[in-house]
Amino acid sequence: MSITELSRRTFLHSVAAATALSASGLVQEPEGKINQVDEVQLSQVHGTSEQNEKAPGPFLPTDQRVGFAIVGLGRLSLNQILPAFGHSQYCKPVALVSGDREKAIKIAGQYGIASTSIYGYANFDQLAKNPDVKVIYVVLPNGMHEEYVVRGAKTGKHILCEKPMATSSREAKHMISACKEAKVRLMIAYRQQYEPHNRALRKLVTEGKLGVLRGFVSSNSQEQGDPTQWRLKKSLSGGGCLPDVGLYCLNASRFLSGEEPTEVMATIFQPKDDPRFTEVEAGCSFSMKFPSGFVATCSTSYDVHKSQFLRLEGTKAWADMSPSYGYHGNHLKWSYLEDERETEVVPQIEEKDQFALEMDHFAECILEGKTPHTPGEEGLKDHRIMEAIYESGRTGRIANVAD
Secondary structure: OOOOOOOHHHHHHHHHHHHHHHHHOOOOOOOOOOOOOOOOOOOOOOOOOOOOOOOOOOOOOHHHOEEEEEEOOOHHHHHHHHHHHHHOOOEEEEEEEOOOHHHHHHHHHHHOOOHHHEEOOOOHHHHHHOOOOOEEEEOOOHHHHHHHHHHHHHOOOEEEEEOOOOOOHHHHHHHHHHHHHHOOOEEEEOHHHOOHHHHHHHHHHHOOOOOOEEEEEEEEEEEOOOOOOHHHOHHHHOOOHHHHHHHHHHHHHHHHHOOOOOEEEEEEEOOOOOHHHOOOOOEEEEEEEOOOOOEEEEEEEOEEEEEEEEEEEEOOEEEEEOOOOOOOOOOEEEEEEEOOEEEEEOOOOOOOOHHHHHHHHHHHHHHHOOOOOOEHHHHHHHHHHHHHHHHHHHHOOOEEOOO
């Protein structure tokens, strides 16, 4: 499935939004269409019972690719994002921003980035003078997203920001306004919405294969170690397990159902004798009610062995992914009744680099003047829901989701 293939509702919404933004002068004009690139395919050598082979690509030539500046050289950047450029069709790394210049020089050498395109946080704004940079990818602790998205927008570059978008809905709204004022595009890196298994499951829903959706059950949990890490400092993270890993459950329920929750009920767990959780929660369980009656029941934790799964239940069938939410290894299956026999289907879906897919989508949006599938407004919605979850956890009562 193409990474740009959306449901009809989402597609129409994107077109309408893009038209409105273009008419109001709030976004830069497109850089130009993606040029047609000739594909090279090998002859098929397998028999008719085997799938045909397809070579990767086609890939844009280097001089036509969209240049990215990576801001922050932590684990995600080094282990996932920078290697993903090797699988990208439309993108290339052209600049680095880091507080550790020595480390940045080593990384730049590995990826063919010029030493003149290495920046610190103090001279971050000099990215405005680098014509090779079209996108600033903010990969910093959550509490730093607002500052660097706002500063990045002022450079005139488009912004891709890691999730969670910020630490509050107030910050998220400021980031959206700053990008609109600067006439640049803003996309939030919800990689799972571009991942092939998740898109295949969304297609099952839109095609009615599951019937009317009734329930969603999911967990995304792991054990955190070092109590000094930034994820356990509220000023940098905005919260504990909920905005980090629980957000995946929350966002998946919205993406897969195509609905928005109206109210939530939550329980928050924060132990008093664990040095890891002096500032943030260790666990959170929450349920969300949607207008159709669809209910999502989710749990997330920072103090249990890794557990990642989701199940979507409908009137005709159920589908689940176990494991889910990972960088690799997602596994989808669905089950329905046929001729009075339960039939389980495990679709054969090629795994692809999720970071390359999301970056390529943003590059397409820039080159062709389209609205991103996960714009800043997507991150804002999740922040409003998380704030309702925290409110419910504090009060022990149902909390309404703000408009």
